[in-house]
Amino acid sequence: MKQKLNLANLPTKIEKLNRLSLEWKTNLYVKRDDQTGSEMSGNKIRKLEYALKEALDNNSDTIITCGGIQSNHCRATVAAATKLGLKAIVLLRVSEKPKIEGNYFLDKLFGAEIRFCTPEEYKSSRNELMKTIADEISENGGKAYIVPEGASYGTGTLGYYECFMEIIAQEKEMGVVFNTIVVAVGSGGTYAGLYLANKFLKLGKRVIGMAVCDNEEYFKNVVYNIAQEALPHIGEEIDIDRCDIEINDKYVGIGYALSRPEELAFIAEVAKKEALVLDPVYTGKAMYGLYNELKQSTIPKTGNILFIHTGGLFGLFPKQEQFGF
Helix, strand or coil: CCCCCCCCCCCCCEEECHHHHHHHCCEEEEEEHHHCCCCCCCCHHHHHHHHHHHHHHCCCCEEEEEEECCCHHHHHHHHHHHHCCCEEEEEEECCCCCCCCHHHHHHHHCCCEEEEECHHHHHHHHHHHHHHHHHHHHHCCCCEEECCHHHCCCCCCHHHHHHHHHHHHHHHHHCCCCCEEEEEECCCHHHHHHHHHHHHHCCCCEEEEEECCCCHHHHHHHHHHHHHHHHHHHCCCCCCCHHHCEEECCCCCCCCCCCCHHHHHHHHHHHHHHCCCCCCCCHHHHHHHHHHHHHCCCCCCCCEEEEEECCCHHHCHHHHHHHCC
16 A cells, blocks of 8 residues: 555544434444544545645645535645645636635635636546646646545545545444445545445445435446556455446435535434534435435345545535525
8 A cells, every 4th residue: 555644633433323323213323534634624634645645755846636616625635735835726616706615715714826717617627727737837847746636536545445444443343343334425536445445355345325416327437447546556456346336326416516405404404413514515415315215225224334424514604594594
């Protein structure tokens, strides 16, 4: 395995959601990867520990990455880069002049250089746009390192390969075996790491990715490609197959970062019952999907279910008016 930095507060704890377990008639646990840090909270920092170590090893002085205006990944990348004394440039997808709030506010607070692009440009040419910025840096005597969207590439996904090993150690400490692991999928790297470790250890756990955008076929291909890219870094023989990748795309709703009233109501209910704050982009949709799949018995209520909370708190605040309190 590649070396990494130590930026996150690890291991993150696993706790049982007692009231929801009783209500949903299952054993539901949550891994608190929302507590990997404060400024650098969420799942992205596990990936960035590997990505930014590679950047430093390459003598880079500037980190470039991309995402939506409320990207948790961009905020975590900017915070981590700043902590390491590196310049950060973020390419943000916008369709209109954004309000300075949530993650975007923190990007600015941490001193990032911010570039904007349209949704069409982002979809078709975000990598090319980042390469152009990197070339600018090079022409001015610097050296840039590009972290792809969500740090979801071979190097970044090692963070969740390692996280799976952390979960296995915690199972032994707790005397609990998790039959099913559920996680939101937005760029594929978190799921890919969990998938690879599960395959390597031959544990046969059911790892379900709840898509928050795009469809099942898209994410199966994305995860497969990221997993293939990660294999040389892991240095183990792992048999991977698209058929083993389980993506549920039934809870994308009206689109990425767009919320339906029933999703926001669900987030509020979970908060009232467990003081657990889900975010509207990732974890809210993922747990809403888990809840509905349990009701439909497509996920068995027997055994133990682990939901990975990937963070996203700062992205909740720009949605506060939609809750209608």
